Amino acid sequence: MTTIYDIARAAGVTAATVSHVLSGKKPVSEATRQKVMKYIDELGYRPNLLARGLITRSTRTIGLIVPIISNPFYAEVIDAAERIAHRAGFRIMATNTQDDTLLGQEILEDLHARRVDGIIVMGGSGGLSIPAINTLISHGFPMLSCIWDEETERIAPNVSFDYLAGGRLVAEHLLALGHRRIGIIAHGVAEKGPQHHLRVSGCLEALAEAGYPFDATLLTYGDSSLQSGKDAALQLLARLDPPTAIFATNDLMAIGALSAAWERGLHIPRDLSVVGFDNIELTTYTTPPITTVIIDRVALMEKSVEMLLALIEGKHVDVPPTLKPVLAVRGSTAHSSRKEGSALLE
Amino acid sequence: MTTIYDIARAAGVTAATVSHVLSGKKPVSEATRQKVMKYIDELGYRPNLLARGLITRSTRTIGLIVPIISNPFYAEVIDAAERIAHRAGFRIMATNTQDDTLLGQEILEDLHARRVDGIIVMGGSGGLSIPAINTLISHGFPMLSCIWDEETERIAPNVSFDYLAGGRLVAEHLLALGHRRIGIIAHGVAEKGPQHHLRVSGCLEALAEAGYPFDATLLTYGDSSLQSGKDAALQLLARLDPPTAIFATNDLMAIGALSAAWERGLHIPRDLSVVGFDNIELTTYTTPPITTVIIDRVALMEKSVEMLLALIEGKHVDVPPTLKPVLAVRGSTAHSSRKEGSALLE
DNA sequence: ATGAAAGCGCTAACAA
């Protein structure tokens, strides 16, 4: 592979001069600049970023860890992060933990070993242990979490989203439509404890404040996947006293719920209202489009990247204000027409 | 940051010995091994992969370039690639070109400069110019394309998928259901020439062979996005002589078509049949589920990664046989009930 | 079984 020395030799200068041409940090005569550039082009020279990174102690790369890349929410996050980082001359190295703690740990260490300049950890703890993150941070490594739960906030700086308010928006919307029996499909298997629990809490709080008790048996769990949302919805719909509305804590599960309702021959929103969370692009194109809570991914990544870059440069950083949710009301929710508590006809 | 020398000093040995412990390539007494490991742990040492890569001339990383990461098809591809590469001890560095040629060029050069061991370029030429790829290959850089069109096949080794056969499957299926007027939504704006044209050609060939001429005005174009599929479908459905079935050359556009039909109050598949291409997970959960052509992403990436690794090791590689399509018949297609050529009622 | 020495390709003082 062509090195800086090959260029230097060909151009009849020294490696330092070639380096100067490349970086533009030192004055170089136009004549030699031209000559050097010519040979760079001719020999197809590309600076070895490993060598450069070794000495500059910077790779101009930021690591991004997400739970599951096949969830469009995270794919869209990666896309946003890439665009934003690119503006600052940084590259994103994204990986997904597949919600596996061991793999998450490995990825974290690998990113560190590659000397990325900093790391952003997205989403739930799935796939990453707090101690693992803690170790890196205590060694002074620039890290931050993005939309994680409270546990992490005290460890890494956290760019946060007001999930609680999001859950409230959902409840308020459904209550206003006359729904009183609301089924919930949350992420997190029961044993592990709910992971999307802030979204649920917000919803329950608003219900309680409005004076409507929540039937705890209407709280079911999924794993954020399409199929798990469908399964949970089928389970809710099979009850003798099915809910008139279902709140899924992410959009994929909401789509699963739509599919479940369709299979049972139910019309949405006439027979059942469905609300999601995330606002992935797809929710505008389902039939009907899904009412969901908007998480502004671009704003989130703008804040995160900006904050991480500051952290990398050793600047003082203020944790940005919590991002607020907005409800996108679409066709999957309507006034409750079915008599509450009555079984669904098939 | 802790270096190998810090460990060596702490353990009272030399850097070479620590290296031997780490690599396991040289015999080391159990006693020193223990001691070294202890300090590695204690000081939180992580080998600097930049330095290692510099000397071993390998980063154990393979670059993966896709057009658009927010298309679940490519997100699923990346996920598959990561799993497969991981088995071989390799890491994937994935980036999307956002279908931008300039950005694609930049990414390619960056990947090269980072000294990834090889690169896989996925999907259409969107975002990457043939000459750019050619330059790298001619310099002996391990590269291959995956499911690209014929143009590339002569340049880089190509893991291919039989798009033509896929298009035929669609036509045969629709013909068997009695459809004669088939609308097509293909990727590629008209000026640039169709990029998904093999999928289209296959379909047209089968139609011609069956003795049914294709009305060229029923060929419309999108850009593989949800919205473009919807727009194109609306356009087709607004005609006085709308098609009885629509073939979208990818699933996102098919979902867009579903949405368009829904907005126009049409029932699928009674009023209109819709077929997609790719078999993204979502197609099973739409209402109704979408009939589509299966592209086996895992098989594709298995072949690609395996082949690239061989290329990296300088082994001779045989181009694997073209992967064949399989049609997944689902609820979005049914027997043509509407009288051909009649306008759609709203 | 361990160590000494050289060098991967680059940048960054510092000199000239």
Next chain:
DNA sequence: TTGTTAGCGCTTTCAT
């Protein structure tokens, strides 16, 4: 404006 020198953190012969 250009060159000299040293060294980033690691692996790898080659000695011992």
